[in-house]
Amino acid sequence: MPALKPFRARVSTTGSIAILIAVVGWSFSNTIVKVSELPALTFAFWRLWLGAIVLLAATRIARRSLTWEVVRRSVPGGILLGTEIALFFSAIKRTSIVDVTIIASLQPALVLMVAGRLFGERVARREVLLTIVSVAGVAIVAKGSESTSVWSLAGDLLAGASLIAWTAYFLVSKHVRARVNALEYLTVVSITAAVVVTPVVLLSGHSLAVHRPADWMWLAIFVIGASGGHLLVAWAHAHVDVSVSSMLMLAQPVISALAALVVLGEPVTPLVVLGGMVVVGSLGAILGRASRLAASEEPPPH
Numbered sequence: 084m085p086a087l088k089p090f091r092a093r094v095s096t097t098g099s100i101a102i103l104i105a106v107v108g109w110s111f112s113n114t115i116v117k118v119s120e121l122p123a124l125t126f127a128f129w130r131l132w133l134g135a136i137v138l139l140a141a142t143r144i145a146r147r148s149l150t151w152e153v154v155r156r157s158v159p160g161g162i163l164l165g166t167e168i169a170l171f172f173s174a175i176k177r178t179s180i181v182d183v184t185i186i187a188s189l190q191p192a193l194v195l196m197v198a199g200r201l202f203g204e205r206v207a208r209r210e211v212l213l214t215i216v217s218v219a220g221v222a223i224v225a226k227g228s229e230s231t232s233v234w235s236l237a238g239d240l241l242a243g244a245s246l247i248a249w250t251a252y253f254l255v256s257k258h259v260r261a262r263v264n265a266l267e268y269l270t271v272v273s274i275t276a277a278v279v280v281t282p283v284v285l286l287s288g289h290s291l292a293v294h295r296p297a298d299w300m301w302l303a304i305f306v307i308g309a310s311g312g313h314l315l316v317a318w319a320h321a322h323v324d325v326s327v328s329s330m331l332m333l334a335q336p337v338i339s340a341l342a343a344l345v346v347l348g349e350p351v352t353p354l355v356v357l358g359g360m361v362v363v364g365s366l367g368a369i370l371g372r373a374s375r376l377a378a379s380e381e382p383p384p385h
Contacts, residue, residue, distance in 0.1 A: 095322040095323060098319040098321075098322030098323035098328070099319075099328075101316070101322075102331045102332070104315055105311070105313070105316050105319075106312070106331065106332060106334050106335050108308040108309070108311060108312040109309060109312050110184070110335055110338035111338075112304070112305050112309050113342070114180060114343060115301045115304060115305045116172050118301060118346065118347070119302070120295065120298060121293065121298050121302075122176075122287075123175070123176040124169060124172070124283060124284045124287050125289050125291060126172055126305075127168050127169050127172045127280050128277070128280055128291060129293065129302050130168070130172075130302060131165065131168065131273060131276050131277035132277045133302060134273045134306045134309065134310040135273040135274045135276075137306060137310060138266070138269055138270040138273050138314075139270055142266055142270045147264070148267075149270065149271060153263050153268070153271060154271050156259050156262060156268075157259060157267070157268050158271065158275050159259075160252055160256050160275075161271060161278075161279065163251050163252035163255060164252050164272055164273075165276030165277070165279030166248045167245050168276060168280065170242075171187075173238075173241050174238045174242040177235045178237075178238025178239055179238075180342070180343040180349065181339055181351075182238065182242065183239075184339040185221050185224050185336045186239060186242040186243055186245075187242065187246050188217075188218075188332060188333045190246060190249060190250050190329050193247075193250045194250060194253065194254065194325060194329040210330075213330075213368050217333045217365040219361065220333075220359070220360075220362035220364075221333070222358070223355075223361060224336055224340070224355045224362070227352040227354025227355035227356075227357070253325065253329060256317060256320060260317060260320040260321055261321075265314060265321075273310070273313075333362050333365070336362065337362055337363060340355055340359065
């Protein structure tokens with residue numbers, strides 16, 4: 084009897100849910116950056132160090148060890164995440180949250196260029212076309228938000244640089260997660276990112292002082308939402324192909340638009356709603372196809 088080929092699912096339900104929970108958490112957490120009166124880099128400094136402390140404590144409680152091998156493999160991801168967070172927070176302070184997340188959602192187009200070559204993932208023509216449709220939906224959202232008063236070219240350029248760093252972090256994390264557990268990986272990543280951001284903040288001339296109790300509260304809420312989201316995504320990398328998980332991130336502009344409306348009162352125009360519907364519809368088609376692929380590839384019981 085011929086040996087069965089090993090089964091590797093394109094996507095799992097639990098992995099997809101984990102990523103979507105992370106996206107919702109990030110979308111609402113990002114509004115906190117604007118609500119807080121702290122400068123962007125100061126907020127990034129405290130967010131990273133507080134997150135690193137929480138994750139280090141969780142690692143100790145779980146009796147996990149941060150071996151040299153784990154540290155060596157995880158440090159590149161930390162450098163990329165620290166860079167991405169500094170750029171992303173600076174962009175949010177300068178332009179609308181919807182614009183920043185719209186630019187960030189172009190990540191799937193970048194991921195699809197390299198997913199097959201790096202991870203051996205099959206990217207079908209239909210997935211490419213659906214990604215193009217999703218990006219078109221994102222462009223419609225962008226057009227709908229350009230008339231608002233919170234737009235800034237400098238903010239959009241910072242968001243573009245953040246996109247490149249985030250894509251690189253996403254791909255590096257997918258590669259490392261094949262050899263390093265999620266908790267240990269994210270702990271080292273958070274510590275490294277905090278170390279990377281610290282000299283940037285000090286050289287910027289911004290004070291590290293946090294005077295208002297409300298800002299400590301916002302920081303605590305942000306750390307829970309953001310770190311929890313990163314932990315969920317790091318775990319999901321072992322269960323969802325990177326070409327699919329990156330497409331799930333396309334839900335973020337839509338959810339961010341809702342969060343910005345509810346929390347900050349940033350306007351949502353009819354074009355933003357239309358673009359959001361295009362993005363969500365494309366996502367549904369992508370996930371439906373990925374689920375059918377996983378079911379068809381699963382070997383019969385024996």
